[in-house]
Amino acid sequence: MxxxxxxxxxxxxxxxxxxxxxxxxxxxxxxxxxxxxxxxxxxxxxxxxxxxxxxxxxxxxxxxTFYPMLRQEPMGKYQIKVCRTLSCALGGAYELREHLCKKFGLDAHAHGAQTTSDGKFTVEFVECLASCGTAPVMMCNDDFYEGVSHAKADEIVGKCK
Amino acid sequence: MAQEYKLILKYADEPGYTPDIECYLRHGGYADLKKALAIAPKDLADGKKLSPQEQIREDVKISGLRGRGGAGFSCGLKWSFVDRKSGKPIYLICNADESEPGTFKDRQIMYKDPHQLIEGMAISCFANDVHLAYIYIRGEMVDGAKILNEALKEARAKNFLGKNICGGGYDLEMHVHRGAGAYICGEETGLIESLEGKRPYPRIKPPYFPAILGLWMCPTIVNNVETLCNVKHIVAMGGAAFAKLGTPNNTGTRIVSLSGHVKKPGYYEIETGKATIGELINDPKFGGGLRDGRKLKAVIPGGSSAKVFKAGEKFKLKKKDAEGKEILVETDMLDLPYDFDSLAAAGSMSGSSAIIVMDDSTDIVEALANLSEFYAHESCGQCTPCREGALWMSKTLHRLTHGEGRAADADYLVKIADNIPGGRTICAFGEACSWPVQSFVAKFKDEFVAKGAADEARHAKQVAAPVETKELAAAHH
Incomplete structure (x- = not known):
């Protein structure tokens, strides 16, 4: 509904x-x-x-229509926001997003939020999440994760049922 | 030797320190609010009386406290602009929209020691006759908003908020207001519009100075999280004692956010100006140096909007010699004391006290492209030079980093950047998006030109050999 x-x-x-x-x-x-x-x-x-x-x-x-966090359409059950901005980029944010996109069969070079066809995951880049000292960082729904290696990302995603 | 000096973060990282009120009270919490509420009117020599509120405001002036959000403006002076005769309510907003790339200091305070912020706010509100205040926290800090709401609930239950606080006859209510992912809400008039439930389009000044026509057209104070916490410590130790911390005109402490290519990124609280940029990057107590085998290339000293420093850059700084005469001393970028004035003298700023370190593995054009994409995304779109300029700069840098650049792009970027700020826009975002472009291109121009020239040369070759074009195009996809 x-x-x-x-x-x-x-x-x-x-x-x-x-x-x-x-x-x-x-x-x-x-x-x-x-x-x-x-x-x-x-x-x-x-x-x-x-x-x-x-x-x-x-x-x-x-x-x-102004605020990026507000959604005008349904998104995935688990929404993954990877910080894109400089400190995280220096710490491997682009590689992290690419890893997640490949894992979910999404286009690693597409612009904007992408959702898997089963509606389970949305992956998107967002701007600075204010935790630059623990780059790269990401959010999965409301939960915040720091120092996200590819293995850690797999573990986080694995817990999404 | 430079040392950490923990004033604001004194307890936050202690083992066992929790964000609840019982823990805060065990550590002497809310004693300074009680102290502030108990201040007696002071008789002056001329027979006039100084109210408790006036005394605190005077003490904040004496302390030399400067805003920790980015502009470094005197807090006491900001408060002195408040229109206290309008008959309208005065509001206070804590700017907790921490989103300047590189900055993560307010997060530490709010998540680990929320009551310190509430106490600092309560004292600041009392000093300014404020009875309703808001904490505007960025939307992505979901847990931060929950922690603050819980802390507010606890503070109300113990009568540190609400009616007749601690029996001192003073009423204050405070609420958390969440943003929703827009950097421009950190600009104080944009923040006010956002809090009013509108698009966060910054207001033009004059006439809309928050101190006169702020929230709902009432006098309003907007202060950063760290600034408001400092007010608590000014009341605790007295403005004169606070002013002895740090260096003249750069008083107190600063929490420096250190990120990028250092061994130990993190946040370090120092006495303002008592550590140099080099110490912050290289000292084992702080950043611990660059990764092994790497050399320093560039440093952004005060959040992404601050003008970049190039490794080895030298500045002439004014200093006083043994006889008190002013002399110019050549100072290496790494030897700049980390404070407001030295960095301003070197043509940049300490801004939100966020240092981003880049070593020689960094593609400087890519780094600027990353920042410009941020600004293109975050321009609110209200003023044409900023909305279009930020996007043009980002698009130009995109082509430079995607094999489509031109040698002339370096000059083109500067031309755009030069035409955005300087009174052509309503708010300082115009400056903020131009400074990185102007400084990166000025200091690393050869890299920009080389990249564009290489692309042009390759394209020229492709025109001569059309078959290759197809192959290259295929390779790009």
């Missing part, structure tokens, strides 16, 4: 709104909450959020 306003979500949003004197300010946190539950932010989710925060839908749509 791409979106359904559950009681739990309603309660979370009602709480978030109390953090700000202006409702609109809660929009990014509300989109985070939705994405956490549904994996991406559908049109219905945009419309629901706009109504909830008493905004025209464009105010939600414009931030959805």
């Amino acid at each position: 791409s979106f359904q306003a559950t009681k739990e979500l309603e309660a979370e949003v009602d709480e978030l709104v109390t953090h700000y004197p202006v409702k609109r300010a809660a929009s990014l946190m509300v989109l985070h909450a939705i994405q956490e539950k549904f994996g991406w932010i559908s049109r219905e989710a945009v419309l629901w959020t706009a109504k909830k925060l008493e905004l025209p839908p464009i105010n939600i749509q414009e931030i959805l």
